[in-house]
Amino acid sequence: MPRQVRERQMLDAAVAAFARHGYQAASMDDIAEAAGVSKPLVYLYLKSKEELFTACVRREIGALVAAVREGTRERGVSADQQLWNGLTAFFAHTADRPDGVAVLHRARTQGEPFAREVAAMRVEILTLVTGLLAQAAQDAGCAGVPAEREVSGLAHALVGAAESLAEWANSHEAARAGAAPSARETAATLMNFCWAGLENLMKGARWVPGASP
Amino acid sequence: MPRQVRERQMLDAAVAAFARHGYQAASMDDIAEAAGVSKPLVYLYLKSKEELFTACVRREIGALVAAVREGTRERGVSADQQLWNGLTAFFAHTADRPDGVAVLHRARTQGEPFAREVAAMRVEILTLVTGLLAQAAQDAGCAGVPAEREVSGLAHALVGAAESLAEWANSHEAARAGAAPSARETAATLMNFCWAGLENLMKGARWVPGASP
Amino acid sequence: MPRQVRERQMLDAAVAAFARHGYQAASMDDIAEAAGVSKPLVYLYLKSKEELFTACVRREIGALVAAVREGTRERGVSADQQLWNGLTAFFAHTADRPDGVAVLHRARTQGEPFAREVAAMRVEILTLVTGLLAQAAQDAGCAGVPAEREVSGLAHALVGAAESLAEWANSHEAARAGAAPSARETAATLMNFCWAGLENLMKGARWVPGASP
Amino acid sequence: MPRQVRERQMLDAAVAAFARHGYQAASMDDIAEAAGVSKPLVYLYLKSKEELFTACVRREIGALVAAVREGTRERGVSADQQLWNGLTAFFAHTADRPDGVAVLHRARTQGEPFAREVAAMRVEILTLVTGLLAQAAQDAGCAGVPAEREVSGLAHALVGAAESLAEWANSHEAARAGAAPSARETAATLMNFCWAGLENLMKGARWVPGASP
DNA sequence: GATGAATGAGATTTCATTCAT
DNA sequence: AATGAATGAAATCTCATTCAT
Numbered sequence A, B, C, D: 001m002p003r004q005v006r007e008r009q010m011l012d013a014a015v016a017a018f019a020r021h022g023y024q025a026a027s028m029d030d031i032a033e034a035a036g037v038s039k040p041l042v043y044l045y046l047k048s049k050e051e052l053f054t055a056c057v058r059r060e061i062g063a064l065v066a067a068v069r070e071g072t073r074e075r076g077v078s079a080d081q082q083l084w085n086g087l088t089a090f091f092a093h094t095a096d097r098p099d100g101v102a103v104l105h106r107a108r109t110q111g112e113p114f115a116r117e118v119a120a121m122r123v124e125i126l127t128l129v130t131g132l133l134a135q136a137a138q139d140a141g142c143a144g145v146p147a148e149r150e151v152s153g154l155a156h157a158l159v160g161a162a163e164s165l166a167e168w169a170n171s172h173e174a175a176r177a178g179a180a181p182s183a184r185e186t187a188a189t190l191m192n193f194c195w196a197g198l199e200n201l202m203k204g205a206r207w208v209p210g211a212s213p
Numbered sequence E: 001g002a003t004g005a006a007t008g009a010g011a012t013t014t015c016a017t018t019c020a021t
Numbered sequence F: 001a002a003t004g005a006a007t008g009a010a011a012t013c014t015c016a017t018t019c020a021t
Helices: A003-025 A028-035 A039-046 A049-071 A079-096 A098-107 A112-139 A148-170 A172-176 A183-202 B003-025 B028-035 B039-046 B049-071 B079-096 B098-107 B112-139 B148-170 B172-176 B183-202 C003-025 C028-035 C039-046 C049-071 C079-096 C098-107 C112-139 C148-170 C172-176 C183-202 D003-025 D028-035 D039-046 D049-071 D079-096 D098-107 D112-139 D148-170 D172-176 D183-202
Strands: none
Touching: A003 A028, A003 A039, A003 A049, A003 A098, A003 B003, A028 A039, A028 A049, A039 A049, A049 A079, A049 A098, A049 A112, A079 A098, A079 A112, A079 A148, A079 A183, A098 A112, A098 A148, A112 A148, A112 A183, A148 A183, A148 B148, A148 B183, A183 B148, A183 B183, B003 B028, B003 B039, B003 B049, B003 B098, B028 B039, B028 B049, B039 B049, B049 B079, B049 B098, B049 B112, B079 B098, B079 B112, B079 B148, B079 B183, B098 B112, B098 B148, B112 B148, B112 B183, B148 B183, C003 C028, C003 C039, C003 C049, C003 C098, C003 D003, C028 C039, C028 C049, C039 C049, C049 C079, C049 C098, C049 C112, C079 C098, C079 C112, C079 C148, C079 C183, C098 C112, C098 C148, C112 C148, C112 C183, C148 C183, C148 D148, C148 D183, C183 D148, C183 D183, D003 D028, D003 D039, D003 D049, D003 D098, D028 D039, D028 D049, D039 D049, D049 D079, D049 D098, D049 D112, D079 D098, D079 D112, D079 D148, D079 D183, D098 D112, D098 D148, D112 D148, D112 D183, D148 D183
16 A cells, blocks of 8 residues: 555544544554554654644645635635635635644644644734735725734634634534534624624724723 | 642642643643642642642633623623623733633643533623623614524624634734733724624624625 | 540451451551541551551451350360360351451461461461360270371361351351351351261271272 | 463463462562563553453463363262362362462452452362262262252362362471372371261261260 | 641553564 | 564552651
8 A cells, every 4th residue: 555545544543533632642552543554654654743743733734724725716806705705615624624623723732833833824814814804994995004913913803703613613502503504604603793893993993992872 | 838728839830730731741740849749749639630620620710700700790881891891801811810711721622521611611701791792782772683593603703702812912922013912902902803793783784795895 | 535445446447447458458548537536546556557457467366266265165075065166156256257357367368477477376276176186086085196297287177167168158158048057057067077087087097099989 | 572472471470479469469560570571561461450360360260170170080980089089189289389379369358350250160169079079979878968058068168178278288387297298198188087077968967066975 | 645737659550662573 | 564562751649657736
């Protein structure tokens, strides 16, 4: 059996194990057995547990980013439409590969080297989002560009909301209140949640404490 | 030294260790040493690693919920103001006890018993938030109550955004773009991000794909 | 509370614990708690686990030997009658204090110092038995005294049979085949088992291989 | 080195250790070192201390039962001869493998699962013995079959006597009174001790208190 | 006379990792 | 290319034992 195939089997098994048990609790024994190979072979191909985890993380990062980029590829549509497309792609992907997403989630709290990789991916996606927001601002004849720090905060809020919604949409809790929502429904929920606020912001309108009607 | 004092020392050390290394990687040896006691004493007082972790989680849940409840206690103010107060308390708390928050974050991916405790806390806070949103809807002369599933999704989005913002606000990344933002600033960012959207939703206005200006 | 009373409580608790769990598995914690006192008090009175076990063993040895001696005290009766009396006393005692007997049983396999104490007790009882056998030989006009080694072997066989019967009589297995047998019944069983053989031996008759009818 | 060989080495070392120190006091460290392997290998092959002990017990049970069965295999000889053959085989075995016998002895007081295995073995041997006694009764033109409980008691007495004699024969004490007795001598001692009594019993004769000559 | 507080030492068990073949 | 055999290191947890009061 060719090396590439064997390697993918190992990565598949590793992603499943890391997703279910976490980095520490997943054992190389179990991964090797699940992959249907002997432990020395895993070490021959992937060097160590750390590198194996890194390989998993990189693969899943690539898959996620590719999915989102593919979703926002369509040109000639308005910024909010593109954002919606990207979100839909994101939610579709998280529904499709829950283990991969779980591995990325685990990696964020697994020490510097892993956390950094995921952080870099978040930056990549945030950049994408930020770009869309900026274009939306332009489209809307926005008065001025908000401070970098504010944009950064907004982007983090958006991504955090998306992650939380993805987790909720794929949990059993959501299914209890009817069928699990589709990716499009979830994306719409998030757009509803934030779009008006973002639009206002871009136009320079601000919510301030003590000023509500 | 009296038992209560020692127990608090142990919990402090354990929270720090669990926050930094996670449940599995934090060792009882290190925790005992950090607490300035011997390992057997930790076991005498806290029974096992699992119960120690549980004790940490419960303590931090209590502290977080108390902080947020305290923030929303003030009566006679509008709903958005109360939400803002609660968010400010939340961000102040996360800035004040980053380790405690990290422990709660870890607990969510550490198996059923722990995850359930945190989930229960999230439900408690979501209920609080939902109540405020409902009152806001009333204040705004809202046309109809949105479906339960939609409200649930919105609340998850809000909480996720808050968590993500808290993490970002306390990270070094935020400091790089100027001083770390205050709790009030972060709360304002989040209100700006979502309030208009929520208000629209309550009034029955919806964002729909393909309908943007 | 006077020291003697406290000490007896401790010994009672210790005997029960050692009987149930064995020397190693019985913990000083449990013994102290069962005795209703704190651990340091146990150490104050009984020095160490080893000495505590020794005290238990000595007490139970004393009780057992006293019971058997009491049983054989009656003068002016034939030797077999005295032996039967002694056996009855032995089985009555083992039925009455199963924990004490169990401790002695455990002590036999618990290393030199303890095993020696029990061995000494066995010697004491064996001497008693041997004396009765000798007198029986005289009564029966026995031809000659058997070799010391043979007598020793016989005595061990008798004691072993008695111990095994005691254990069986107090086990649930015996109760399954009707009510548990009384001490007198068990003693009769053992007398039936061996008396004729012993009598023959004393008269010089021997069982030899290949000579059965 | 092949797995089977290593496993036997481990069992040999474990039997020796359990025999000398008992289940609790024997440490896996010592067993591994005595077997000339590392501790993890012991766990890899034997799973746990409990299973290791079980494996020892089962092996020694098998060896002992096989030895006794082999001894009683010879057909066409009288019942007492067969019993003597079986006893000789038993004493030869206990002299040959004192550690194995000691392990079985320990197992009887080491908790339900172990005690049950040994009890089952005792039942097996008791059945064998009971069969021989029954045949002997037939040979002797026995009047009637004694009650089940009485037979059970007699068998227990016989086995207990045999165990006690075996222990004595292999102890230093026996050697002090001349050379240690051979298996045939010990078997003869036991036959002398009980055979006449058993024969009487089979014929319906009973020893009763107060009726001695 | 009695105890709450505390620990050094050692138990079983698991895991990532490497040879020799 | 692939593996059965093997281990060093470290994890969680328990226990007999002693102070200071």
